[in-house]
Amino acid sequence: MRRALAATLGATLTLVGLAWAGTPAEGTFPAENGRIAFAAENPGFQIYTIRADGTGLRRVTHVPGGGASQPDWSGDGTRIAFGRERTDGTSDVIVMDADGSNRHNLTKSGYETQPAFSPDDQHLYFECDCHPQGIFVMRDDGTARRRITTHGFRGEADSDPNTSPDGGTVTFVRHKVDGELQALMAVDRTGDNLRRLVPYRREVAIKHDWAPDGEHIVITINADYPHGRSPNVATIRSDGTGLRQLTHYAGGRQGAFAGSYSPDGRWIVFRVENLKTNVFRLVKMHPDGTHRTRIATLPFAPRGIDWGPRP
Numbered sequence: 001m002r003r004a005l006a007a008t009l010g011a012t013l014t015l016v017g018l019a020w021a022g023t024p025a026e027g028t029f030p031a032e033n034g035r036i037a038f039a040a041e042n043p044g045f046q047i048y049t050i051r052a053d054g055t056g057l058r059r060v061t062h063v064p065g066g067g068a069s070q071p072d073w074s075g076d077g078t079r080i081a082f083g084r085e086r087t088d089g090t091s092d093v094i095v096m097d098a099d100g101s102n103r104h105n106l107t108k109s110g111y112e113t114q115p116a117f118s119p120d121d122q123h124l125y126f127e128c129d130c131h132p133q134g135i136f137v138m139r140d141d142g143t144a145r146r147r148i149t150t151h152g153f154r155g156e157a158d159s160d161p162n163t164s165p166d167g168g169t170v171t172f173v174r175h176k177v178d179g180e181l182q183a184l185m186a187v188d189r190t191g192d193n194l195r196r197l198v199p200y201r202r203e204v205a206i207k208h209d210w211a212p213d214g215e216h217i218v219i220t221i222n223a224d225y226p227h228g229r230s231p232n233v234a235t236i237r238s239d240g241t242g243l244r245q246l247t248h249y250a251g252g253r254q255g256a257f258a259g260s261y262s263p264d265g266r267w268i269v270f271r272v273e274n275l276k277t278n279v280f281r282l283v284k285m286h287p288d289g290t291h292r293t294r295i296a297t298l299p300f301a302p303r304g305i306d307w308g309p310r311p
Contacts, residue, residue, distance in 0.1 A: 031212075031263035031309035035098075036282070036295070037071040037080055038259070038302035045303075047071045047082055049098070052262075052269075052284070052307070054296040060100030068094070070114045070160075070207075073308030074121045080308075081124055083113030093126050095140065098311065106142035114206075116161050125161035125170070135161045135172055148191050160206045163189070164238065165214040173208065176200050179224040184208060184217070184240075197240030205231065207304055209260035211287065214238060218268050218287075220258045221245070231255035233270050235287065246289035247272075259305025261287070269295070269307050 035049040035056075045067030050057045061068040066085030073080055077098065084092045090110030096103040106115075106124065114127040117140075125137045125148070133151040135158050138144060148170060151158045156175040163170050167189060174185045174196075182205075184198035198204050198219060205223035210216075217236050221243075222229040230249040233256045236242060246268070247256040253276050259269040262284070272281040282295040282302050 031075075031077070033262050033264050033267075034073075034077050034308045034310035036259075036269055036305060036307045037073060038282075038305040039067075039069040039071060039082070040298070040300040040302055041067070042300050045069050045085065047080065047100075048302075049308075050282070050296060052267075052295060054282070054294075057296070058099075060096070060098070062100075066091075070304040071306055072116045073098075073306055074117045075119050075309065076121060077309040077311035079117075079121070081115040081117060083115060083126075085113070086110070091129075093124065093142075095124075098308075106138070106140070108142075112136075114160055116163075118163075119165075119167065125163075127157060127159045127161070129157065133157050135159075135170070148189075149185075149187060149194070158185070160208060162208060162210055162217075164210055165212060169238070171197065171208065171210070171217065173204055173206050174200075179203075180226055182206075182223065184219060184236075186240075195240075198236060198243070202243075205257055207258055207260075209258065209306075210238075211235075211261050212263065212265040216287065218258045218261060220256070222255075223257070225252050225255065228252035231257055233258045233268065244289075246285065246287075256283075257303075259302075260307045262307045263309040267307075269305055271302050271305060273301055 037049045039045050047061040047068045065087040068082045071080050071082045081095045084094050091113040092105050093107045093112045093115040111129045112126050115124045128136045135148040137146050149158045158172050160173045171186045174183050181200035182203050183200040184204045187194045202221045205220035208219045222231045232247045234245045249255050254274050257271045267284045269284045280298045280301045285292040
């Protein structure tokens with residue numbers, strides 16, 4: 001993960017619009033279920049969408065270079081935001097229509113990624129690998145940028161901004177030692193009241209998501225197979241208590257990675273991978289771990305999975 005030290009970017013990210021206190025970004029909000037978006041390497045990373053019954057797989061980006069990653073649906077289901085990765089290690093935030101048309105580059109500095117829409121679809125939260133690194137917010141035209149967090153560990157990052165459905169809390173993954181020590185953090189939308197929800201030793205994956213009712217958050221623990229432990233999907237209450245493991249892979253050869261809740265709140269979509277056979281499955285289950293159902297078996301690993309609303 002890049003950790004750019006471009007001091008000149010500080011001027012670009014001047015804290016414009018400090019008085020703005022709009023509703024924070026992403027999460028899954030109550031709506032009728034639509035298509036599922038994800039990124040996959042084939043051979044470079046691109047964005048795909050698929051119906052929840054496994055039909056209609058569609059590639060919606062054809063981005064050269066490093067490719068496209070971390071898709072996020074707008075609240076009305078008409079747009080997708082994603083991070084465009086360049087071969088030189090820089091990146092941009094792009095917004096496009098759901099079919100891949102009408103693309104707009106919202107950032108020009110080359111250090112922004114992992115965008116997430118606000119519930120009103122008028123703002124985007126994103127990770128900035130600037131100096132100092134952190135989570136920022138901007139309008140959906142790329143203006144009025146404002147810092148939310150400042151990362152404190154040299155060479156590491158805050159990533160994957162999400163919000164509670166009521167807009168009061170922003171959650172994100174803080175990396176202390178990348179691939180080994182990663183915690184789920186929370187902060188008020190003003191940037192105040194920083195707290196840790198899941199400890200670093202759980203090695204939380206970048207992708208996490210709030211339930212539409214705001215009661216729980218779905219996460220992945222042991223994301224990078226630390227010490228041979230397999231990744232698994234789990235949920236916590238919104239205050240960080242009550243960690244409940246929903247999948248139980250072991251041995252370090254198979255694992256499960258959380259995607260998101262469905263907009264109606266009845267399902268969690270996730271990836272199951274078998275490193276020995278190189279087989280990847282897109283799967284859904286109820287939030288208590290029951291009624292596990294395969295959506296599709298894929299020739300590539302679906303990453304950054306986000307279940308969108310029906311437009």
